[in-house]
Amino acid sequence: MAALICILSCRLFEYSPYEIPTRDRGDGWIAGQLARIAGTDGRERMFSFAVISDIHDAYDELEGAVSSINADTSIRFTFVTGDLTQYGLNKEFEWVDQRLERLRAPYFPVIGNHDALANGAEIFRNLYGPLDHSFTYRGAKFILFNDNIWEFSLNLPDTAWLESELSTSDSLRVFPIAHIPPWGDQITPVMETMLIDLFSKHRAALCIFGHQHHYHLGLHDGIRMPYVIADNVADRNYVKVAVADSAVSVKRIFY
Secondary structure: OHHHHHHHHHHHOOOOOOOOOOOOOHHHHHHHHHHHHHOOOOOOOOEEEEEEEOOOOOHHHHHHHHHHHHHOOOEEEEEEEOOOOOOOOHHHHHHHHHHHOOOOOOEEEEOOOHHHOOOHHHHHHHHHOOOOEEEEEOOEEEEEOOOOOOOOOOOOOOHHHHHHHHHOOOOOEEEEEOOOOOOOOOOOHHHHHHHHHHHHHOOOOOEEEOOOOOOEEEEEOOOOEEEEEOOEHHHOEEEEEEEOOOOEEEEEEEO
């Protein structure tokens, strides 16, 4: 009887939601995603990409977003602007990742404040690589960065890294991508001014964020910084951005 109880107990408690997965695909995962789009990177500068945000626990709605994005063959890749999870737990990352893996085209997440709870930051790195990274595609540069100040002890965002990335991008159309907009609840007024000055100085084509759980497209601080905030997945819509030689257009897609 004691042996039976031990076996049943071990099976019952063999998994902890706070565990960190042993697999570490990290940098290799990013390289794999970039390899998938390398074959579509030609002289043609026109292309489209999708943006979804704030998945939390809206798994059914996420499946709808994946199906809708997959149906649009013009979309070359998808950005997820943070909060893939509600509590930063390994099982949540697994549930979301299983659904995102069904996307026909590559996807690139940035970390959100909910993703950094518990052991979430380490899990995120194991799955998706560095929290700050960039890549270029068809004359455009995408700069993905961590700006979740409250959940990290570091001085975030890393403005020195951003300045370096932006200063080598003047011949490219630049798309900064993070979870929290510069005027969001975690960003100080000093940091807000610094970020807007950076993105304006280097003429960002479009700054892309989430976090606010509502869609908004506009120009922040007059005409200095064009931006879009993607809605949360639970409201069953995402952003489609079309990049052409002379313009960048944004459309909200409901599904």
